[in-house]
Amino acid sequence: MQFQFVVGYTEPHHVDFSFDQFGGRLVIAVDGVPVVNELRFASLRLTKRYDFAVGVVERHTVAIEKIRPLMFAGFRPNTYKIYVDGTHRQTYRG
Template identity: 55%
Template structure:
């Protein structure tokens, strides 16, 4: 697979698992929390160089999650695409598609 898979945990007392996956070849992008879809889409073309996905994880213990998917302006499918994951503004995971 030409893509990236990030998995990270969120929370202290109320634990959740967030998973981000992106396939550069097919454009499939998904974000799940504890196996439930938050985002499930196909991303083949975009004018944005940085796409941000923001969502809240938790009920009693809430945390703000931001996942940034960066791409280059030209030939993005053939170049590295960094993915950065933040929980409450702190970088917790990163990868490259």
């Protein structure tokens, strides 16, 4: 699953999200620089939340929630919820 979005108005930043559901590699990058880079094999929790900040002058907090299904998670789509400054902005499914 891959998606990208822009955060900020006067100081825009590009956030790229990439998760290989079968290989387990998850990368979140801001302006091409990884802020999260992990290898996920198994998880007992259904929801994993990634929090990070973007910007220098125009600072924003970003959270991405990865929600996996209870059964056969490697073969079913996950849900990804994007929050910017605590406000839900968008939902991806895939």
